Amino acid sequence: MTAAEPMNKVTFDIARVRADFPILAEKVRGKRLAFLDSAASAQKPKQVIEAIVHTYTHEYANVHRGVHYLSERATVAYNAVRAKVQKLINARDENEIVFTSGTTDSINLVAQTFGRATLKAGDEVLVTEMEHHSNIVPWQMLRDEKGITLTVVPFRDDGSLDMDAFRAKLSEKTRLVAVTQVSNALGTINPVQDICRLAHAAGARVLVDGAQGIPHLHTDVQAMGADFYAFSGHKLYGPTGTGALWARAELLDAMPPWKGGGDMIRSVTFAHTDFAEPPHKFEAGTPNIAGVIGMGAGIDWFLSLDRDGLDAHEAELLAYGTERLAEVPGLKMIGTAAEKCAVMSFVLDCAHPHDIGTILDAEGVAVRTGHHCAQPVMEHFDIAATVRPSLGAYSCREDIDQLVVALGKVREMFG
């Protein structure tokens, strides 16, 4: 069985997708590369690499401020990315998109503007037990500063969110629900549409962390009903240091700015500053010009895929991977919710995840090991770490097969 010949009727042309990623042809430690670490950061298609090279080679200058040719070219290319993000998540207006350096930056922006301006002592922010640290720590910092309460909704042992507990913890004190669309440590897909409906009925706003959702799920922020949506460009086949925050226009209008500086103002005197309209009000300083243009190329690449084919391919591969891993003696999956995608966290009875990761690396298999910036998830299972193979659009059966063979070597070494 080759990567180009999946067993079921998937029409997704995986060989063509893989051909877009030059790095996948690299040999690692003399072995074929099985890259199973896309949840940490996805590899980049040549279209993204070329867009960045093209920008620096032909169209680079600072944006917004120049009247000269290169500045105009760069500004047009940079500004065009807002409409690409709008299309990607079906936002109502491109001015609802704020460029950030990634999900972490987007969540901190919401905490430091919406949170700081509207939350007061006694108000509650509801997070889930499966949040990434970037959707916990900003709220903790605000809690310590403003006396708000951080309430945690637990997940069940299979990794699914306990919606009964969510309903029970939601109250008139809840001002914000901050929830991940997909768990990076468990792969769980959360019912964010239901969460938004219930939260709104209780008078709370909802921030959805889309870092792991956007590369795998059809995301429509209007249908979802969220108030804020954060994602990172680098997990969506774009460059690092890029991302976006989407927020409803009326919220962005009401939110005070966070970082002050150039480009976010209309006029400045020593006595007073008039701020620009959103999204510019939240984009102080010279932005990551070539990075944003690269993110736009990543979005174009992603949206050019046969999405139904991709969905089927990823679902088939997750099922195949789960089945193959179950053959490994002593392996326990961490995160077995019915609704999950792209992540196959596990522990093995004979070896520590870091040792496993090192042995897999020697076999050309790249996986993440550790707590995945989700220590409360590790605490739930009373473990220190997991091994986390994760899938991208270019992942294939050969990657899984190589992983399983390499795990056989781990068993041989550790007994």
Ligand code: PLP
């Ligand atoms: N949220 C989730 C669910 C993630 O998986 C990650 C990164 O792994 C983040 C937030 C943080 O993303 P970034 O480091 O790109 O800001």
